[in-house]
Amino acid sequence: MSTLSSMQAVYTDDIPAEHPWSRRIARGQTLRIIDSEGQQAVDALLYGADDAAERYSAQDTMRAGNSPYVGLGSKLISNKGRVLACLTADTCGMHDTSAGCCSCESNAVRFGEDTRYQHACRENFILELSKYGMTKRDIVANLNFFMNVPIEPSGNFTVVDGISASGNYVDITAEMDVIFVISNCPQINNPCNGFNPTPIRVEIFDPPAA
Ligand SMILES: [Zn+2]
Numbered sequence: 001m002s003t004l005s006s007m008q009a010v011y012t013d014d015i016p017a018e019h020p021w022s023r024r025i026a027r028g029q030t031l032r033i034i035d036s037e038g039q040q041a042v043d044a045l046l047y048g049a050d051d052a053a054e055r056y057s058a059q060d061t062m063r064a065g066n067s068p069y070v071g072l073g074s075k076l077i078s079n080k081g082r083v084l085a086c087l088t089a090d091t092c093g094m095h096d097t098s099a100g101c102c103s104c105e106s107n108a109v110r111f112g113e114d115t116r117y118q119h120a121c122r123e124n125f126i127l128e129l130s131k132y133g134m135t136k137r138d139i140v141a142n143l144n145f146f147m148n149v150p151i152e153p154s155g156n157f158t159v160v161d162g163i164s165a166s167g168n169y170v171d172i173t174a175e176m177d178v179i180f181v182i183s184n185c186p187q188i189n190n191p192c193n194g195f196n197p198t199p200i201r202v203e204i205f206d207p208p209a210a
Contacts, residue, residue: 002089009203018186020124028207039162039194041147049177058141089171124183
């Protein structure tokens with residue numbers, strides 16, 4: 001649990017089901033992502049606010065954490081090997097950074113051509129990144145908060161039922177100024193959102209007074 005109370009938040013926003021969101025998070029600020037209704041995957045990407053060529057690296061994060069998952073204490077590492085942010089609270093305990101984000105193309109391959117028209121995280125990322133002059137070329141392997149993807153000893157993995165309950169949250173404290181980009185996942189063909197995408201809430205906290 002965190003000592004930060006929602007009363008102290010300097011910014012609060014409810015992100016509707018299936019929608020994207022982004023914001024600059026200053027060094028020392030904490031972003032809280034709340035799974036308002038439970039079982040909702042939150043796809044996320046981080047970019048250096050001053051140099052977007054520096055960005056989240058799932059590979060370096062897993063290597064630095066010596067784990068295929070992220071959780072309390074995890075350092076989110078950039079492609080330049082620096083710490084973008086740290087997970088400073090986590091009441092869920094299950095987050096993925098292997099399974100990537102859903103797309104119209106992957107939906108069509110996995111679930112059939114008739115799902116190709118459905119809205120997907122990749123489209124959300126493209127929309128949100130366009131605000132910063134970035135394109136689909138800038139989408140990298142992402143984080144999936146609250147998404148339950150157990151990895152078997154063989155290396156195979158499958159998206160299974162989420163374990164996050166209504167009100168579960170994760171706190172991410174920025175170690176440098178970052179652009180934090182979210183896709184509130186619209187997927188309805190696997191259980192990552194309980195087959196029912198729902199709203200999430202984001203809150204931002206200033207660093208504690210010295
Ligand atoms: Zn998705």
